[in-house]
Amino acid sequence: MLVDSHCHLDFDSFDNDRPQTIQRAFDSGVGALVTICTHFSKFPEIVSIANIDPRIYCSVGIHPHQVAEESPITLDNLLEATEHPKVIGIGETGLDYYYDQSPRNDQKASFRTHIAAARQTQLPLIVHTRDADDDMASILKEEMENGSFPCVLHCFSSGRMLAETAIELGFYLSLSGILTFKNAEDLREIIRDMPADRLLVETDSPYLAPVPNRGKRNEPSFVVHTAEKASEIKGLDIDTFSKLSTENFFRLFSKAALNQDVQE
Numbered sequence: 332m333l334v335d336s337h338c339h340l341d342f343d344s345f346d347n348d349r350p351q352t353i354q355r356a357f358d359s360g361v362g363a364l365v366t367i368c369t370h371f372s373k374f375p376e377i378v379s380i381a382n383i384d385p386r387i388y389c390s391v392g393i394h395p396h397q398v399a400e401e402s403p404i405t406l407d408n409l410l411e412a413t414e415h416p417k418v419i420g421i422g423e424t425g426l427d428y429y430y431d432q433s434p435r436n437d438q439k440a441s442f443r444t445h446i447a448a449a450r451q452t453q454l455p456l457i458v459h460t461r462d463a464d465d466d467m468a469s470i471l472k473e474e475m476e477n478g479s480f481p482c483v484l485h486c487f488s489s490g491r492m493l494a495e496t497a498i499e500l501g502f503y504l505s506l507s508g509i510l511t512f513k514n515a516e517d518l519r520e521i522i523r524d525m526p527a528d529r530l531l532v533e534t535d536s537p538y539l540a541p542v543p544n545r546g547k548r549n550e551p552s553f554v555v556h557t558a559e560k561a562s563e564i565k566g567l568d569i570d571t572f573s574k575l576s577t578e579n580f581f582r583l584f585s586k587a588a589l590n591q592d593v594q595e
């Protein structure tokens with residue numbers, strides 16, 4: 332069993348075949364998936380997708396790209412949303428200095444609000460970070476000193492310093508299709524040195540389809556290709572890596588584990 336720890340099933344690209352896409356994931360051995368909120372205004376839609384099947388979970392948050400267009404989210408907005416049993420994480424949130432679609436100070440303020448919610452609920456913070464390694468590392472360190480919270484850096488593709496900082500803080504790294512890309516040798520070198528008990532896998536679908544599907548629409552069933560590459564890098568067979576990354580997922584996303592126990 333594998334878990335797709337980060338996908339976007341609410342996006343338009345799944346409008347024509349959402350149920351079939353979800354079924355293909357289950358048929359290919361994906362035992363759980365998390366559909367990630369990017370627009371707080373779309374949260375009800377996200378929850379309704381999570382409600383399709385007990386193996387689908389969701390998060391609540393505002394992507395750094397959307398910070399400018401969505402009115403500032405409050406701690407209370409986030410806390411109230413986490414009361415829903417399907418909401419197992421806070422995000423995605425963070426800093427994106429590559430696209431800079433929202434002013435950096437607004438991105439930081441929104442990020443800190445999400446961190447406060449993760450600290451208070453102890454639900455994991457789902458972090459998006461691009462071209463912002465220094466600010467990301469310093470905010471995470473500073474905020475952890477104010478009270479700890481669980482956290483994953485999703486679609487990890489940053490530098491070694493940020494990977495090491497995250498591991499030192501007790502956080503997790505989630506690996507996407509980027510790991511399979513030909514030009515990602517630096518990333519593979521970093522992941523080779525990171526502890527296997529802190530690694531998750533994800534698709535970030537519909538984006539970033541792993542090789543051999545690179546360039547196509549990504550979907551949760553493709554997570555197996557990223558897992559295969561990760562197992563190769565870590566020198567583990569695929570079954571061992573799958574079991575390990577699934578255990579890592581349920582250790583971090585403990586509210587999902589709790590729900591699983593209830594279902595059994």
Ligand SMILES: [Zn+2]
Pocket residue numbers: 423458459460485486
């Ligand atoms: Zn992201």
Ligand SMILES: [Zn+2]
Pocket residue numbers: 337339367423535
């Ligand atoms: Zn995402």
